[in-house]
Amino acid sequence: MATRDLVLSALFAAIIVALGLVPPIMLGFIPVPITAQSLGVMLAGVVLGAKRGTIAVLLVLVLAAIGLPVLSGGRGGLAVFMAPTTGYLIGWVLAAFTTGYLSQLLISHNQAGFVQTVNFFVAALFGGVIVLYVCGISYLALVTGLGFSKAFMGSLAFIPGDVLKALIAALAGRAVMVGYPLLPQRA
Template identity: 70%
Template structure:
């Protein structure tokens, strides 16, 4: 791993942390708040790719584990890992990895601008929403004891906002690819 990779991983970990400064919006029917940090997860995947993006998410999770208040609402520490949102937090790693893998395959250089943008959007939606929800809803249902139906239905309130975040990540991924491509080149 080169110094450039370490800097990019740290930069996107910082972006995820910075998005945590936006106050969370709590909903009364599910214990998971609406936060902007999932946008950072999507951005890390579409801009950095699978490996470096996943390492950025792991770095943020390590910062949480050592007690730094880097999550939305100023949360941090080991107590976070006992809360009902831990499935979404741990799900960041596979979500960003999946987002990066899809982006690396479907938003390659040489494609039209629209195709690249749609590829980045699809990557962010599938990885940053679907994969993340599998982990988050799974833990809410079984680990937090809400039951699958209640956890699933409660999480549906997040879909419109998360699709908007995926659109922003798709546009940002395309803009970065044009100006300063960071996705690994596949040969």
């Protein structure tokens, strides 16, 4: 791994941590505050691509595991990996990977701007929402013995917010691609 790629992953991990420390962002049109940290996971995929994005998310989880309060709300330590919601943290890694992989697959520089944004949205929605919730809900259902239907119902309330985050990630991903392109391109 080139030093530059390592640094990019580390910097993005720092961005994800910082997004967990800033106060939740209020959007004008919905009354619910949005925690920006899971947005950071999708952003890691759309901005850095599969490999570097996954490493960035892994770094955040390693920092949490070694006892630093890097997750939103000052959570950290090994206990976050022993909680009913641990599946969502494992899901972060797969979400960043899937989002990054799909971004690399779907987006190229000679597409029109609107097409790129739509493709980024598809990538972020599939990775950052579908893959994430499959991991989170399966873990919750199996580990707590709650069963899939109840685990799904309990998670339902958070899905609209995450769809919105996928949209923000798509717009931001396209903007970064214009301003400072980093996403690896298929040959």
